């Protein structure tokens with residue numbers, strides 16, 4: 334079978350592209366190297382999203398579930414655990430090869446976001462040894478942290494949001510290496526009014542414990558402070574890993590992201606891109622922009638494949 338459209342990546346951009354494609358009756362395949370949901374599920378499932386229109390606040394996991402359910406109900410074929418490795422030219426189609434299978438498709442939308450992203454590490458003593466034993470990079474579900482002493486590291490919106498979530502159910506301390514946060518003013522104000530304890534201008538020296546995390550040692554100037562902890566959450570950003578993108582024959586910008594026209598076209602005919610993986614002047618990496626670009630990319634793919642008289 335030849336798909337009308339294959340979408341690489343099942344984050345908000347890829348799922349939205351799938352939803353639009355099915356409303357246009359395009360046979361649609363969505364492939365994700367990991368799990369459906371992209372950054373929402375892998376990086377901040379517990380966080381509340383306050384800026385997605387239509388929801389005053391929605392937990393990231395729930396927004397991801399809703400997008401997934403909508404794409405599935407519209408009968409997109411969705412495959413998890415399939416990493417796209419190559420996009421080769423076929424006979425009036427493209428051949429997509431993944432780590433497990435091969436597909437033919439008339440058009441492609443690249444929506445791989447930050448790629449196979451990984452949370453950044455702090456490089457502190459004990460960090461590697463205690464990972465998964467009380468040291469995490471993503472806040473576990475609230476039910477699992479009740480009664481635990483949580484110490485979080487980071488100073489951006491995401492770290493503060495996670496600390497606010499944790500503080501609704503347990504004792505939470507947020508440690509930041511600077512004397513001011515680099516987050517939205519409203520988020521900082523909410524933090525100031527919350528029960529989260531803060532340690533500013535402090536760096537992590539070590540995460541301590543034998544079989545599991547027992548405490549952290551931080552340093553402020555010459556002062557060394559031990560804080561008892563059952564759970565340490567490090568939230569200082571992520572490293573993108575765009576994998577094979579530079580071997581797909583797609584023109585990239587200086588920052589290594591996909592160069593697109595206003596209609597989300599790439600340099601390869603029939604291949605479009607959207608979401609965090611694209612770059613243009615003024616690009617703002619948000620869910621709403623990823624979804625908006627996905628609608629445009631899908632419309633362009635539709636015109637390319639179906640060639641409607643009005644296009």
Ligand SMILES: Cc1cc2nc3c(=O)[nH]c(=O)nc-3n(C[C@H](O)[C@H](O)[C@H](O)COP(=O)(O)OP(=O)(O)OC[C@H]3O[C@@H](n4cnc5c(N)ncnc54)[C@H](O)[C@@H]3O)c2cc1C
Nearest residue numbers: 342344345346366371372417445446447491608609619620
């Ligand atoms: C901590 C944090 C908090 C945030 N909070 C907000 C917020 O409150 N509001 C907001 O609007 N935005 C927020 N964002 C930004 C938002 O998450 C991103 O802009 C959005 O996820 C981009 O969606 P995407 O679909 O382009 O990419 P992603 O969400 O990165 O999804 C890409 C998908 O592609 C898959 N993939 C990668 N490579 C391949 C491959 N070779 N083959 C197959 N699949 C592949 C990945 O597994 C992933 O599932 C936040 C970001 C972070 C890091």
